[in-house]
Amino acid sequence: MDKVDYIALFLEYLQVEMGLSRNTQQSYARDLRLFCKALGIGEADLPQVGRSRIIRYVTDLKMQGRAAATIARKLAALKAFYRFLVGEGFLAADPAEAVEAGTKGVHLPKVLTEDEVRTLLAQPDVTTAEGLRDRALLEMLYATGMRVSELVHLKREDVHLDLQYVLVFGKGAKERIVPMGSVAARFLGRYLAEGRPAFFVKGEEDPGTVFLGLGGQALTRQRVWELIGDYGRSAGLLKRISPHMLRHSFATHLLDNGADLRSVQEMLGHADISTTQIYTHLTNKRLRAVYEKAHPRK
Numbered sequence: 187m188d189k190v191d192y193i194a195l196f197l198e199y200l201q202v203e204m205g206l207s208r209n210t211q212q213s214y215a216r217d218l219r220l221f222c223k224a225l226g227i228g229e230a231d232l233p234q235v236g237r238s239r240i241i242r243y244v245t246d247l248k249m250q251g252r253a254a255a256t257i258a259r260k261l262a263a264l265k266a267f268y269r270f271l272v273g274e275g276f277l278a279a280d281p282a283e284a285v286e287a288g289t290k291g292v293h294l295p296k297v298l299t300e301d302e303v304r305t306l307l308a309q310p311d312v313t314t315a316e317g318l319r320d321r322a323l324l325e326m327l328y329a330t331g332m333r334v335s336e337l338v339h340l341k342r343e344d345v346h347l348d349l350q351y352v353l354v355f356g357k358g359a360k361e362r363i364v365p366m367g368s369v370a371a372r373f374l375g376r377y378l379a380e381g382r383p384a385f386f387v388k389g390e391e392d393p394g395t396v397f398l399g400l401g402g403q404a405l406t407r408q409r410v411w412e413l414i415g416d417y418g419r420s421a422g423l424l425k426r427i428s429p430h431m432l433r434h435s436f437a438t439h440l441l442d443n444g445a446d447l448r449s450v451q452e453m454l455g456h457a458d459i460s461t462t463q464i465y466t467h468l469t470n471k472r473l474r475a476v477y478e479k480a481h482p483r484k
Contacts, residue, residue: 189230193218196270217263233271237281237458240264244285261285279457284464295434295464302423303328303435309417312373315384320413322370322377323397323405327414327429329370330354331436331454334407334429340396347375356455364453437465 193215200206200214222229224243247257264282271277298306307324311317327337336354344353350371355361366374378396385398395404410429418427425431437450451462 190276191229192232192267192271192276193229195274196267199270199274200266213259214263214266217260218267221260221264232267233277235281237285237461240282240285279461281458284461295438296425296431297435297438298423298425298427298431300439302421302425303432303439305421306417306423306427309420312376315381318373318377318381319385319397320417322373322381323410324414324417324432325370325373326352326366327432328436329366330364331433332364333433333455334410336455337429338395338397338405338407338410341394342378342396343394345374345378345396347371347378354455357457360455360457362452362455434465437462441465 196218197211197215200211201208218232219229221243222232224246225235225239227235244257244261247260261282265285268277268280268282272280307321307328310320310324312321323337326332326340327334330352332340332352332354333356336356339355340352344355346352350368351363351365353361354364374396382396382398385400385402386392387402390402393402393404397405397410399405399409414427414429414432418425433454437454440450440453441447447459447462447466450465451459454462456462
C-alpha cells in the first residue's frame, strides 16, 4: 500500500482551498520538513507525533536562541498542518491545538474567579425576555462548559430539564451528555416558558434552537460574544470576557473543587486528555488543600 504524502496534500489544500501564495506554501513545506528532521522521523510519520514532542520541539528552538518571530512562524505551520489533518479525517485530535510559543510551550487559558462569575451572572435584567434569555445563556455556558458554537446550535429537544442534562453535539458531530446544575436548570426552564415565546414571529415556524434573537432566529456566535462582553463591562470586570473564558472557568472550578480529570475531559468533549490537562496548571488550590491536611509539618 502506498504511503500518503501528507505534505503534498496539505500544500494542495493551501493553494486550492486557502488561496495562499506559492512563497507561503514553500515556507510551510520547509518548516514541516525541518520539523521532521529535528524529530528524526519521516514525513509519513507526521500523524503519529504527539503534543509532548511538539512542545519539546518548540522548547528546543527557544534553547537554541531562535527569534520569537521564527518560532511563531514554525509553530503556525505545524498548527495549520495538524488542523488540516483533523479536518480531512486523518487524525481524531489535534496535537498542536494547545501549544503556544511561550516560555513553557503551553498557553494557559484565562479564567474568572468564582466571585467574578457570580457578579457576571447577576447582570442581566430577568424581568425582561432578553434579560431572562441572557441569564439562562450565561448560566448554561458556565454550568456545562459548552463551546459557544454548541450553545447556539442547541435544540429544544436536546434539553432535559427534569433530569438536568443536555445532549450536546460537538466537534466531528460527536454527541455527549452534559449535566447542568439546579440553578442553570431553573433559569433555563423560566426562559423556555416565559422568555423564549416572546421572540417568536407570528406566522413563522419555530426554528427549534433554544436561544433566539429578535426576529425569532437563532442567536449567532458573534452576538453571544457581544452580549458577554457587554455584561462583563457592566459588571466592572477589567478582563475582556469571552464565551471561552466561561468554558475555561467551568473546567478549572470543577478541578479546584475535586472533580477528576477524566470526567472534566468527557464534559468538555475533548478527544485527548492532554488538552484537558492544561487546566491542571491552574488548580493549585486543590493540591495546597491536600498538602495542608495531610503533611505532618505543614
